[in-house]
Structure formats: C-alpha cells, structure tokens
Amino acid sequence: MAGMQLDKRLSWSGMVLLLLVLYLFLYSPIAYIIYLSFASNTMWPFPWKPTIEAYENLSGNRIYQQALWNSFLLSFGAATLSALFATMGAIALLKYRSRWRGLFGIILISPLFVAELLIGISTLMFNKQVLGLPGNMVSAILANAVHGVAFGFLIMLTQLVRYNWRMDDAAMVFGATPSRVFREITLPIIWPAILGAFLISFLLAFNNLEISFYNLGAIPTLPSVAWGSLRFGVKSELLALTALVNGFVFIVFAILYVFMRTGLVRFGYRGE
Amino acid sequence: MSARGRFSNLFYRPGARFALLALPGVLFVVLFLLIPIIAILIFSFWRTESYELHADWNVNNYAEVLGDGSYMVFLLRSFLTALIVSVVCLVYSWPVAYFIAKLGGRYRLLLILALAAPFFTGIILRLAALQAIMGPLGIVNMFMMDLGMEPIKFIMYTKVATGIGLFYLYAPFMVVALYLSLLNFNFRLLDVAKVNGAKPWRGFLEITWPLNWAGTAIGFILVFIPCLASSVTPHFLGGANGALYGLVLGEQFAETGTWAKGSAMGVILFIASFIVILIMWRTVNLRRSGFTGAGM
C-alpha cells in the first residue's frame, strides 16, 4: 500500500511538473515581451529601468493606428457573421431532426481542418479571378468569417447541448409564438454562449495573418504591420503592441471565465 | 383567450425550420470555402504569364511541382516536421490534459483557459515573443554570451527552431481537444478495470486510450494541418535551409506571382491534408467497432 502511495505521489508530481513547464514555456516569452516593452534598453534590459517610450511611440504611429482600425473593422464584421451562422447552425442541428444533420454539421466544422494558408490563397484567387475583386476588406471579412464559423459552431454546440428544447414547447403552449419563444426564453439563456462565440471569432480574426494577408493586399492590419516590423528587427512599437494585445486577450478570457464560473456558460464545465 | 396568432404553416414543418436556420451557414461555408478550393483546383491546370492567368489547360504545374526535386523535398520536410511536432504534442499533451481533467478540481476551468489563451494572440506576436527569447539577440543567448559561452545554435534559424516554434503555436489545440474528450470520460471505468486486476498502465492502454482516441485524433489533426502548411514560422525561425512547403507556396502568391503553379501547390497541400484526415477518420471508426487490437 505504501508503495502505491509513493507511486501516486510521483506520478502526480510528474504531471504537475509537465504542466508547470508548459505554462512556463507558453508564458515566459509573453512575460518577457511585456517586460521589454517597459524597458529603456531593449538589447539588454537589466537592471530594471522602466519607461513608457514604447507605448508613446505606438500611440503616435499613424500606420499602427490605421492598422488597428482596420483590424477592428475586420474582426467585428467577421465575428458578427461567424456568431450569427454558428448560432443558427447549432440551434438547427440540436433542435430538429433531419437526415441532413450529419452532413451540415460536417460542412460547418470543415474550416477547422483547412489550413489558414489555403483559405487565404483560395479566397484570394476566387475573388480575383471569378468575382473580379482586388484585395479588399469585404473578402477578408468573409474569409475570416468562414474560419470563425467553425470555432463558433463548436462552441455553440457544446453550450446548447444542455439546453432543454422542451421548454420552448412549454412556452408555445402558454401562448408564445416561435419568435417570442426565442426572445423570451432561448435568447436570455444562451446569450453568453453567443457572446463567447463572438469573442473567440473576434480574437481569431483580429490576430490572423495568413488569411487576411492574402485577401487585403495593401490594406494594413495589426498582424501584417507587426509582420513588417518583425522582419526588420523588433522595434519598440511591436513590443508595446504585443503587450497590449496580450492584455486584451487576457481581459476577454477573464470575461469568458467569469461567464463560465457563474454558470452562465458551460463548455462542458460542470461547475464547482 | 386573446391573441389568436396567425395560422403559421411554417410551425408545422420542422423540416422547413431546420433548413431556414441551417442553410445560411452551410451555404456560406460552401460558397466561401469549398468553392474557392474548387477554383484553385481549376486554376492549377491553367498557366500564368506576366501576372495574368490564362485558361490554357495543361498539367505543367503539376509536372513541375511533383517532378522537381526541390518542391518535393519541401513537401517531405513539411510532412516530417508536422508529423514530429504532432507526435511530440500528443505525447506531451496527454499527461497535461489528463491532469487537468481528472485532478484539476475547482481550478480546471482556470487551468485550461490559461493554456488556450496564448493561442489567440496571433501568430506574429507569438513568434516575436519567441524570437525575443530564443533569437540570436534573445535573452537566452545574450545570457549565454554574458557568461562567456557560445550561443546555443540550434534554437534559432534551424529546423529544430521551427519545430519548437510550431509546438509553441499549436500545442494548446491538442491539449484543449484532449481535455474536452477527457471531460466526458468516465474515470470510474478505470476503477472497474482495477477491480478486475488491471495494473495502471494496462488500464490506460485498454480503457483510457481507446475511449479517448477520437479526441486524440482530432487534436492530432488540428496540430498537423497547420504545421503542414506553415509558412510564417519557417520564415522567421527556419533560417536559410529551413524553407518549408507552405513558405514556398506563399511565395507563389506574394512574391513571384505564379498563380497557377501556386494553385497546383495548394491543391497538393489540400490533398495531403485530406489524406491525413481520412486516415485518422478510418482509425476512429475502426476503434469504435470494437477493434482495439486487444481482441474482443
């Protein structure tokens, strides 16, 4: 018995160690960048001499501002489409029986399994040759939306699986028309899930390079400007940008965490 | 009884309501994913001349890509890299996901979200961060030089660096996929195995692994596909000899303007990905039919 306890203890510690190493690996670059963004000497930032010069440079940089606006526009458009189609698709598949369920489900998930690069170049070619459109914001929004729909769909599926559709039946017996049912019953319960799908799609589009790059041509987005900056060595604005974007992502995930913790949204998380 | 309500025929056709809700999304994906892929399939048989596509049906592009050694080398290199990175991800992610799912308790959500979050900061910023640590002017090497030691060569501008970078980028995918699978896994089945005399390792092989194979396969694919197609990562971390297929593919569109050849490369990439997905799909179905290799 004592031997088994030791075994258990060892494997437990082993797994914890692996987990910690992974966190370290994932976060130390980010942590370091944040640290660097406040450093006066980016080559060798020790000892600690903080300054906000990088952030000042960033806020004054016109190109970055333009890029920020574009990224925001792109992400908002893509996320709206993604959340809309993902929600509709998830409700359709979970609420109704149809022999097309399987096929439709596979189609909606399929973008997950297509490399971003492929999405980028194929939509570029399609827009250019077939639709005759040069790189523009609309095609980038659509391409990112396709990418985001798959993620959103998955998220909505995991959330809605627990929704009791018979409540909709009950509401209808009590006088609610289908649209009223959605407004009064369904939406108030599932809105955090929809918001979650929206936020995730937003982040994906906001930070996406490979899809947007090919579809936007000369229009700058934050990732493409960052790319340009990276090619010529890490400039201070890039450091500040990285820190800010990470902060932004962190905030979004904090929101999602609060949603899930307070039981509004599930993700398969069974509380407590 | 007030509000009579319209005689809504739509209500009584669940088939119609299903279609109304599901079709927009499905058509959207078909239109903006499937059709563009078909488009490049078509273009791959055409010809580029001075930045213009000409509908000159031919198979030269394929002959060039498949026949020329260097393209195939890139493809093979990408394939091997993707394979190695995916396997490493798999091996590493299992204990991590297992721990969080089974022993995470109240902190499960926090732990998994913390793992997933970095992924969403975007490829460029993550690579920038990696460079800051691993690069020639990165903290690791500066530290080594400070101590008077040689900078660690292999963590920058090598295939290993690319591999590390890819792992860094896509490991969260695998962990989350496995985690979601393990969440729905009934750990008490292991107790049953134990009671029937199975040692821990045996229990894992016979019970845990097969029942979570679908999640493992999905995670594997989610890592493999982006790795196979990676273009930005080798650009920054791979160095002169680290060119990968995706990188060369991207060049056809961004730099050399050889759309037709690029399309052909894209088609090949798609087919390669599809084959891998198909293989994994087959293994998932085989397992579910009871074929676990352990008989029964």
Added chain:
Amino acid sequence: MADVAIKIEGATRRFGSVTAVDQVTVEIEQDEFFALLGPSGSGKTTLLRIIAGLEIPDEGRVLINGEDVTHLPPYARGVGMVFQDFLLFPHKTVGENITFPLKMQGENKAHQAERLDWIVQLLRIDGLEKRYPSQLSGGQQQRVALARGLISRPVLLLLDEPLANLDRELRKEMEVEVRRYQIELGIPFVYVTHNQEEALTMSDRIAVMNEGKFDQIAPKLDIYTKPATPFVASFVGHSNRIDARIGSVNGGLARIDWNGLPLIVSCPADAGDGDNISYFIKCEHIEIQPDGSSVADSNENQLAGTLRDVIFKGQTADYIVVLENETEIVITDASGIPQVKAGDRVIVSWPAEAGNCFSADHV
C-alpha cells in the same frame, strides 16, 4: 348534461413505421377529470401533445369547444399544460414563470398581479414569487408548474405524468390536491399517467390506452370491476391470469379445466364449448383459509394448495400459494392472518362471478 369540451375524432399519428396513435376517438366533458392510463409507449403522451398542438395528427380532427383546432398552432389554442419535469423557465422568477401565459396574452401588469395573487393563495405557494426555480423543492416546483398552467383559466388543462418525479408521500398529498383544483376551477383536466392507482384516485373517467388505441373508456369503477379487454384486466389492479379451455357452458357460467383443476367462472354470452378463454381474478377477491376450516358455500371455486411465501406489504400482504396443478396463485389479504404461515396447507376460494373472462380470440 355537461357539454363536450374536447372532441377527438379518428386521430392518428405515425412516426415512420410506428403508429403511436391509432384512430383515437373520444369526447371529454366540461367538468370532467379524465385520465389517460397506459404503459409507456402506448401513445398517451403523443395524444396529449396532439391536443396541445405540439403534434399534428396525420389523420383526424381535434375540436375544442366545438372549434376545429387541428391545424392551429399551440400558442393559439389557449390550453394549459403541466409537465413531468416541470419545465419551469430557469432564468425567470417564480412569479414571472407563473404569469407567463398572461404576459403572452398581453394582459396588463395590474391584472397579472391580481391573478398571481389569487393562484399562489390557491396553491399555497405565496411568498415564493421572487425566488428562482432552482431554489425550490420538487413539490414546490410542481405547484409552480400547476399555477402556471391554471393562472389564465384555460379551456382545459393537460397534465403529463406531473407527479412522477415526486416522492411517495408528496405524491399522495398532491393527488388529492390536484383533484380539488379541478373541481374548484371547473376546467376539464386530461391527465396522463402509467400509474393506475393515481388514475383510480383522481379521475372521473379513465381511458386505458394500449399500443395507440383505447381499449376501454369508462368511469373508473367500471374500469376496475368490468374490464373490457384482457389488457385492461391485467393492467388495472392486481390479478391472476388463468388461460384455460371451456368444458361446458350452462346459463352464463362455464366449467373450465385449469391444468387439471376444475373451475366455475362467469363467461361471455357468446362463449361455447371448447372455446379458449383468458380469465382474470383479482388477488383481493380470493380468500385464503387454513386447510380443514369451513369455506363459504358462495365460493364455488375451492382449491387446495400449500402456502409457499408471504410477502409483507404493510397493511396488506401477498400470499403465494402453490396449487395441486403446480401453478402459483397470488392472494392479497390483510397482513398478519394468524392462522396461516409459510409451509401450511391452505384452501383458496372465490365466487364464480368474481372474475372476468375473455375469449382468447378477443386478444
């Protein structure tokens, strides 16, 4: 003469190759507590959903107060419904849940509040209006569901096994209460259940449903004492089933041979010699006495056997007796009859008219 509130004519609903509801016709009266009794899969829930409008029958009509509502969507029918799993809206308070039907009808807030007050008093859940369903006990949730069904004084209330999720004590209490509400409000209740005791306690009339069809619609006493089919006989009450062949018929009584034991039973009018029959005798109609004691003459059927087991059930007990033809028969009687215990030789007896006989071709 009460008017007919609900009329169903030839309703049929198929799901693929399964016919859930098969040419069902019934009339339910205005002040009636009508039970739909049957095993799971008999189609009773589907029939209820057809009345509610959640399903459309493939054939047939539904009329509520004379109006054909067959193709009317549920939100236009004005019925109330109570569900087995309550189906309370988790994101609304108890008060909001209950007033939901009124809100859908567009009633103003003052009226909603007035009605809410009335119904929570009636169902004794006043004080809970601001709570959320998850904070209530099962019994309280069920009352809230009831309140929601009744607040708009609907033309009828449909109840789908509403007490099935409550524990036994609570169920007994609620059976009486639900019946009381029906009488007080004067609305027809259509009550679906697989629990025959519930149906017998609460209803006026019972329809026994089997594989999509009504085997019998009758006042509850008749269902119990004069079952129309073998299925009803076996489903309602606890009976012993005896399959045998008629030896001879004489004026309403038949001599049958039960694996060697002779019995005299009342038989259907058209029964003839040599017919195969199924005979049901309720366990509580059989008397059990120790061997040797005198048996009442009116008990034409007297059989000797050995008491194999006594299953104690509180007020009553089941006595399992093995007869000379090696079959077992179950008698339900008061528990603790001192004269008989396991292993004793006993005599079981019952009068000829006590059981129900069906010709085998009837099945």
